[in-house]
Amino acid sequence: MKAAVVRDFTAPLTIEDRTLPEPGPHQVRVRIEACGLCHTDIHAARGDWPVKPTPPFVPGHEGVGIVEAAGHEVRHVRVGDRVAVPWLADACGRCDYCVTGWETLCLQQHNSGYSVDGGYAEQALAHGDYVVPVPHGVDPLDAAPLTCAGVTTYKAVKVSGARPGSRVLVSGIGGLGHLALQYARIAGAETVAVDVTDEKLALARELGADHVIDARTQDVAAETQKLGGADAAISLAVSSASFQAAYGALRRGGTLVLVALPAGGKLELPVFETVLNGTKVVGSIVGTRQDLAEVFRLHQLGRTRVIRESRRLEEVNACIEEVLAGKVSARLVFDLR
Numbered sequence: 001m002k003a004a005v006v007r008d009f010t011a012p013l014t015i016e017d018r019t020l021p022e023p024g025p026h027q028v029r030v031r032i033e034a035c036g037l038c039h040t041d042i043h044a045a046r047g048d049w050p051v052k053p054t055p056p057f058v059p060g061h062e063g064v065g066i067v068e069a070a071g072h073e074v075r076h077v078r079v080g081d082r083v084a085v086p087w088l089a090d091a092c093g094r095c096d097y098c099v100t101g102w103e104t105l106c107l108q109q110h111n112s113g114y115s116v117d118g119g120y121a122e123q124a125l126a127h128g129d130y131v132v133p134v135p136h137g138v139d140p141l142d143a144a145p146l147t148c149a150g151v152t153t154y155k156a157v158k159v160s161g162a163r164p165g166s167r168v169l170v171s172g173i174g175g176l177g178h179l180a181l182q183y184a185r186i187a188g189a190e191t192v193a194v195d196v197t198d199e200k201l202a203l204a205r206e207l208g209a210d211h212v213i214d215a216r217t218q219d220v221a222a223e224t225q226k227l228g229g230a231d232a233a234i235s236l237a238v239s240s241a242s243f244q245a246a247y248g249a250l251r252r253g254g255t256l257v258l259v260a261l262p263a264g265g266k267l268e269l270p271v272f273e274t275v276l277n278g279t280k281v282v283g284s285i286v287g288t289r290q291d292l293a294e295v296f297r298l299h300q301l302g303r304t305r306v307i308r309e310s311r312r313l314e315e316v317n318a319c320i321e322e323v324l325a326g327k328v329s330a331r332l333v334f335d336l337r
């Protein structure tokens, strides 16, 4: 089977022919139909973060495909089912995080395309209890971006406390932000979209943003304060300046939700204002299996739209360059069918 492999953090990925993996008792083997390219995959391939994966490895945590073989202990899914293989490859299932709905914080977790091989391949092994069924009628090319970009922003909107009548600012209307904006609207919030390209600002308007701010020419904090300030700001742009602007846009009691991970990113907070204003700052990492099931259901119901472009797996290195150059206006998805 064909796979895109990271052999060295300083070299391009190589397309290799690997032997077909056999699933263990609790595993399934998934014939991958589609896998999205998330910025995290680039960080993985380049060893950007303090905890690094060990080459050789196969990136990808937005894999979607059909279960082709299942170990004898697998009960939750069957051969022939369409499933998603998300970032949370598996967790211990017993710690306080796992049993209280915070499996994404489990210290024993494994991560697809990072600590275990992921979806940049024709076939991938996954834990039978941690794959998430993709409902009928959801296109695999849509399901792939929903598996990370979707669930990550859906969870961030939940964590933000968005509700009818609240005002939510979404900073960065790209692969993640265009979904965050839609989830904030589903939650009933008044939405403020911030970006720095005409194309993305137009997309925000098209998706129904109540207010659109061009951070190139407008002061994000001042403009949002004119509206009364944001109850929550979700930071998805990979830029430290956008974090500061999002913080400044909050009203008293507001919540800043950090999601984007700029390499070495730092946020400087004025203690006095944070205390006096009762500001909350919270990090949000992906989402649980239940969150992802909800994301798929919303899409099946026609409540969300995924903006994406498909590519061949052989184009992986060119795709990475495209993303790094900021040339893509949508999620890139490898179509492996």
Ligand SMILES: [Zn+2]
Pocket (backbone or CB within 6 Å): 038, 039, 040, 061, 087, 148, 149
């Ligand atoms: Zn991701």
Ligand SMILES: [Zn+2]
Pocket (backbone or CB within 6 Å): 091, 092, 093, 094, 095, 096, 097, 098, 103, 106, 107, 108
């Ligand atoms: Zn655990």
